[in-house]
Amino acid sequence: MSARKDAGPEKGARPGRRRGSAGTRPLILEAARELFAERGFDGTSLRAVARTAGVDPAMVHHFFAGKEALFVEAMEFPVDPARLVPQLLEGPREEIGERVVRTILGLWEDAEMRSRVLAILRSVTAGEQGAAMLREFMTAALLDPVVERLGVPPERVAMAAAQMLGMVMMRFVLEVEPVVRATEEELVELLAPTFQRYLG
Template structure:
């Protein structure tokens, strides 16, 4: 099993790095245009789901020009990540997972999930989204569409892996996160990252490359 030292990309950092200062479009008289866009986005995503929501619709709900939404967040994925306060950005994470030796993609994926959910702040945002999905019909549709379209669909396309295999690998990791951090089953909850990578990576690798 190959050792990797990865630094978890933080959404705020990656989003800030992609922004281009000095571009026009800020709405006059608004102290927090970005926050107003995010508030409007949460409402639009909740009502329409991820797939049917659009940058134009979010801009209309926020009372701004669509170019301003693109200025702050670039893409609909970026809006969703910021609005839901997700601790990862698909634009950063997907290349990190799919680039590199094909025989180690399962290890990279498992280590990323374990590292991300090992951070208490990141984990709380992930678990909050999962709880919303479990108790709210609109919430589960929104989360399902985001992961299907923006995450699993893109990873599968990059790797040439059928969606049934991508979803099976995802369910393996989702079950691990829930058992480890919601049910807190022992000794799983207290196991170290490398121990779990060694156990889980070969199974996930089989789903993705068999």
């Protein structure tokens, strides 16, 4: 969707920017990074991003499926919860514990993905505002959809996430023995029943 070339800028738009131009997408990403850093995830709306970028709100929806998708790309987040959640949940309910463990282990075994996630975590958790932004995003994009899809209490999903984060820290960040030398099958055998109890 393109605006007329003779249309004036939106109220609050940055000067010199035209809606529907070839550089619209980068402008949207730039504005999103600025607003997410300033207002956090919850405090940033797609309409505010459009206004800051100087584009029609429809252009933001044209390029991005929603605020979560915009955040993933703007912050260069290597894992898209919109793809991860179905991967975790689609399949037999009685196998969800094993599926969660194998999926997360597989993601973190990728050295490039791991380094990018760790860099983002160090950056955003260095201050209270960054930590709040990541918490808001993960709640809206990952935890809430799991709660909705599975119909389990939020505290159970949160505890499952906490358990997984602990395992990831012990194995891939701190490299604590014997967690770091355990095989995938050993970790699945130990952890899958716990996740099944939380999520099954």
